[in-house]
Amino acid sequence: MKPTFFRIVFFLFLSVVQVSFSNILFASLSFPPPIVLGAVVSLSLLKGFSFSWRWAVFGGILFDSMLFSRIGVSSFEFVLASAVFGMLAREFFVGYRMGRAIFFGIGMWFFEFLWRIIFMFQSSVHSESFFSTVFGENFSRGLFGSFLVSVLVFFILFRLTSFFERFLEIFDRFRPHR
Amino acid sequence: MIGWVGGEDADPRLESIFVSLSNVSMFRFFWKNKFGKLFLLLAGCAVVFAWNPSFVSFTLRTVIGTVLAPLHNVVGFFGYHTNQTKVFFLSVGQLKHENERLLAETIDLKARVAALSDIARENEILREDRGLLSRDRLDFKAAEVIGRDSVSSGGAILIGAGETSGIRKGMAVVVGNGVLIGRVFEVAPFSSRVLLVSDSESAINAVAGSEEARGIVRGEYGLGLVLDMVIQTDTLREGDEVITSGLGGDVPRGLFIGTATSVESSNDRLFQRATLVSPVRFDRLRFVSVVLDAKL
Numbered sequence: 001m002k003p004t005f006f007r008i009v010f011f012l013f014l015s016v017v018q019v020s021f022s023n024i025l026f027a028s029l030s031f032p033p034p035i036v037l038g039a040v041v042s043l044s045l046l047k048g049f050s051f052s053w054r055w056a057v058f059g060g061i062l063f064d065s066m067l068f069s070r071i072g073v074s075s076f077e078f079v080l081a082s083a084v085f086g087m088l089a090r091e092f093f094v095g096y097r098m099g100r101a102i103f104f105g106i107g108m109w110f111f112e113f114l115w116r117i118i119f120m121f122q123s124s125v126h127s128e129s130f131f132s133t134v135f136g137e138n139f140s141r142g143l144f145g146s147f148l149v150s151v152l153v154f155f156i157l158f159r160l161t162s163f164f165e166r167f168l169e170i171f172d173r174f175r176p177h178r
Numbered sequence: 179m180i181g182w183v184g185g186e187d188a189d190p191r192l193e194s195i196f197v198s199l200s201n202v203s204m205f206r207f208f209w210k211n212k213f214g215k216l217f218l219l220l221a222g223c224a225v226v227f228a229w230n231p232s233f234v235s236f237t238l239r240t241v242i243g244t245v246l247a248p249l250h251n252v253v254g255f256f257g258y259h260t261n262q263t264k265v266f267f268l269s270v271g272q273l274k275h276e277n278e279r280l281l282a283e284t285i286d287l288k289a290r291v292a293a294l295s296d297i298a299r300e301n302e303i304l305r306e307d308r309g310l311l312s313r314d315r316l317d318f319k320a321a322e323v324i325g326r327d328s329v330s331s332g333g334a335i336l337i338g339a340g341e342t343s344g345i346r347k348g349m350a351v352v353v354g355n356g357v358l359i360g361r362v363f364e365v366a367p368f369s370s371r372v373l374l375v376s377d378s379e380s381a382i383n384a385v386a387g388s389e390e391a392r393g394i395v396r397g398e399y400g401l402g403l404v405l406d407m408v409i410q411t412d413t414l415r416e417g418d419e420v421i422t423s424g425l426g427g428d429v430p431r432g433l434f435i436g437t438a439t440s441v442e443s444s445n446d447r448l449f450q451r452a453t454l455v456s457p458v459r460f461d462r463l464r465f466v467s468v469v470l471d472a473k474l
Contacts, residue, residue, distance in 0.1 A: 020250045023326035024257035027461035032328050065238040067327045068364040068371040072227030083216045
């Protein structure tokens with residue numbers, strides 16, 4: 001119960017940080033670093049998809065509720081990311097090391113970038129604008145900055161998540177049934 | 179198994195139970211498989227998105243918004259001040275030129291304010307003579323920006339005031355003494371979502387210049403504003419000031435939106451359109467006011 005409670009608090013905190021801190025601080029970039037997505041990907045790399053999917057769903061519901069969006073969009077994105085990165089880590093990166101967090105940070109940024117392109121396509125269809133116009137207007141400023149900040153934030157977030165998970169393992173060790 | 183309970187004399191209730199059981203076992207079969215699980219989860223998310231249960235989403239927003247409101251305020255405060263510090267360091271080199279430009283603009287504005295206050299006095303006297311209510315009677319509710327949505331096409335902000343402060347969906351949101359920045363899009367008890375005028379989904383009825391050219395102000399995916407759908411017979415010039423027309427919704431007339439630049443014809447030559455320059459930086463908003471009641 002306690003690890004679950006701490007993880008809920010962890011995700012609540014990260015969602016607030018993304019909505020009220022990161023999105024304000026990095027508003028001038030193409031898109032701010034996706035913190036909740038980063039936490040889901042980190043959890044997926046550390047513990048696998050079979051563990052991280054429920055936190056992807058929870059994080060998505062939390063994030064959508066906070067932004068008054070339709071529930072389900074972020075959960076869909078997070079579950080997909082969790083599966084992709086969980087499988088990638090298991091297939092290609094057995095014996096995971098911290099330095100590889102940068103590689104996954106780049107991967108996560110590309111994932112978010114592609115996700116936003118899908119949104120843009122939908123938006124351009126909806127508003128009857130040319131996709132190229134929408135694409136250019138959205139990504140004409142701060143794309144490289146967004147890339148750098150996202151990779152850096154993911155690196156920090158991965159360290160934080162792995163430290164947090166090690167801390168939570170203490171509770172598992174001292175469970176009475178073990 | 180279904181075939182076993184089927185037949186002419188089979189009990190339909192029993193049959194439905196077996197069908198459900200077989201569905202459960204099919205679900206388990208999928209769930210045990212890695213890709214099956216992924217498929218089920220994604221399908222579940224898609225179903226929830228399509229279904230969009232308003233009761234569930236409203237309850238979640240209310241609970242999460244109420245519990246996390248203080249944390250949003252604190253984190254938002256740090257976010258804003260960190261952003262200000264970042265902006266300060268990045269713009270040190272431009273400060274001298276900016277200062278000179280603002281000084282020149284201040285002198286110009288002082289002259290305009292003096293002229294306008296004379297006209298305003300005259301207008302008040304005329305309105306009194308005709309028995310009309312005074313125009314500048316806007317009832318504001320100040321609110322702090324506690325968050326920002328970066329996913330929407332152009333921007334939406336979260337403000338720390340909601341239903342309990344008398345805010346309703348559709349109300350105009352301004353900064354300063356009446357520069358329109360958006361409209362309230364969703365309301366929770368202690369917070370609201372404001373769709374900025376720079377969002378591509380935003381459309382505000384507006385008039386431009388002394389000739390009152392009518393059109394629609396739309397957002398350009400967070401980068402700027404456009405006055406669109408102005409008919410060719412209306413006079414639209416560069417430098418015209420664009421204000422809200424007061425038509426439709428809770429947006430009162432006379433809120434400043436921006437100044438028109440680069441007027442051109444639309445692709446089909448039916449309408450004119452102009453790019454607008456807003457005096458507001460939408461990525462640096464801190465305090466806003468919601469127009470609660472416009473007594474016009």
